[in-house]
Structure formats: C-alpha cells, structure tokens
Amino acid sequence: MRIDIVTIFPEYLAPLDVSLIGKAAAAGILDVRVHELRTWTHDRHNTVDDSPCGGGPGMVMKPEPWSEALTQIVPPGTEDGARLIVPTPSGRPFTQRIAEDLATASHLVFAPARYEGIDRRFIEAAAERMPVEELSIGDYVLAGGEVAVLVMVEAVGRLLPGVLGNAESAKDDSFGHSSDGGMAGLLEGPVYTKPASWDGREVPPVLLSGNHAVIARWRRDQALRRTSEMRPDLIAALDSAALDKKDRAQ
Numbered sequence: 001m002r003i004d005i006v007t008i009f010p011e012y013l014a015p016l017d018v019s020l021i022g023k024a025a026a027a028g029i030l031d032v033r034v035h036e037l038r039t040w041t042h043d044r045h046n047t048v049d050d051s052p053c054g055g056g057p058g059m060v061m062k063p064e065p066w067s068e069a070l071t072q073i074v075p076p077g078t079e080d081g082a083r084l085i086v087p088t089p090s091g092r093p094f095t096q097r098i099a100e101d102l103a104t105a106s107h108l109v110f111a112p113a114r115y116e117g118i119d120r121r122f123i124e125a126a127a128e129r130m131p132v133e134e135l136s137i138g139d140y141v142l143a144g145g146e147v148a149v150l151v152m153v154e155a156v157g158r159l160l161p162g163v164l165g166n167a168e169s170a171k172d173d174s175f176g177h178s179s180d181g182g183m184a185g186l187l188e189g190p191v192y193t194k195p196a197s198w199d200g201r202e203v204p205p206v207l208l209s210g211n212h213a214v215i216a217r218w219r220r221d222q223a224l225r226r227t228s229e230m231r232p233d234l235i236a237a238l239d240s241a242a243l244d245k246k247d248r249a250q
C-alpha cells in the first residue's frame, strides 16, 4: 500500500517513521510519503489560506494548492485503487470497520487541513476523480487533521499482512467485528502475564488451568462484562444471533 500525506506541518507526521509503521515502511509493506502543501503555492508568501467568503471567524484553506498536490500525487488516469481521506470534525465516525475497508485500498491520500478546513470545491472536484471519505476520529475538536492521520494510518497499517508480528492479534481487536472466537463486536476483556502473584494480586486461576474451552468461555464472559460496563451501546447493537439468551441475562 502507498500512503501519501499532504500537510503544512510535515514534522507532525515524524512518528510514522518509528515502531509499527516505520518497520512496515522499512520492510516495503508500506510506501509512506509526506508532502509539504506549500510546495504547490506560487506566490512569494506561499499562501495556503484566505478569509472565509460570507464572513465568519478564522481562515479557510485555498482549493488551488490542494488540487495541484492531488493531481501530482494521483495523475489523471491513475485513480484506480486511490482513495482520498479528509479528516474533519464534521466527518463520519472513523471505526474499525472503516479501517478494515481502507486496508483493502492500494493507495490512500490523506488531506489533513488546518484553520477552518478546506474550500468545499476541492472536495467536490476530487470526488469526481476518486472516492473521498470525510472522517472524524471522535467527538472533540482538534486544531487540525494531522493527529487524525496518525490514528488512521496506524489503525489501517496494523491490519496489513506482515505488519503485526502475530497476525492473530489483529483478529482479537477491541471493537473487533471479526467473526473469530465469538467475540465479534465486543471489547477485549482483561489480560494478564507472569508473575502469577504480584502485589498480593493473583492471576485468575482459570487462566492457569490449561483448559482452553473453559478459558475461552471465561474470556467471552469477561468481554461481555467489559462491554456492558464501558459500551452498553455495543451490546444493544449486537445481532441477537451473536448473543444467546444466557449472555443477555448476565
């Protein structure tokens, strides 16, 4: 997968050079390219913004630099497999399902804006060339989209084959809507490791029993408990077939 990120703060994306994504890029699984938006300005001040038409607070990002950037990154006729992702507080909620969908793309272009956002006409023009996703990473207000790009690139990148050391762990994700182990749509329960006793606190004996069927049942019960406590909305959303009556009674 190729990932292009256009921003006026390239240094904000430096964390993509480390850990999971950095290793994937070094292994050739990911081709991550960060671009300075001002590359596509032509005035002496490298202007990327202007006052909002109709008045109002702040500034709006001009469509021209973004359009020139996108045209160079995705030249006409090469749009197949390319998707434009625009982080915005007014976007669709970014979820694991969306991450899984984006992980199937061959080329993602991220447009993290600043100020009050990008002139709408850029989005409209881009949507005539390729799919455009306007996404939000949560119900709070940030100062720009770069943080959202870091979140989305990690959530998508970890799903790509060969990125996670143990491919299984991606299947047991929280919010994992995967069908594995009957945990679909539930939050992960508690995890433990050695030592068996620490600070006067014991690892639940069931986890040391070696009885994998009992352990699996215990983990599912813990996942249900955790989900009911932290995200009752997810319980309500679970398909009844996925949740037998016994579970509902808990």
Ligand SMILES: N#Cc1c(-c2ccc3ccn(Cc4ccncc4)c3c2)n[nH]c1N
Binding pocket: 087, 088, 089, 112, 113, 114, 115, 116, 117, 135, 136, 137, 138, 139, 140, 141, 142, 143, 144, 145, 146, 148
């Ligand atoms: N994803 C996401 C986001 C953002 C976000 C994303 C991109 C931009 C570009 C500019 N801003 C600042 C701004 C613009 C308009 N209204 C309020 C603030 C952004 C915020 N805020 N909160 C989220 N969950």
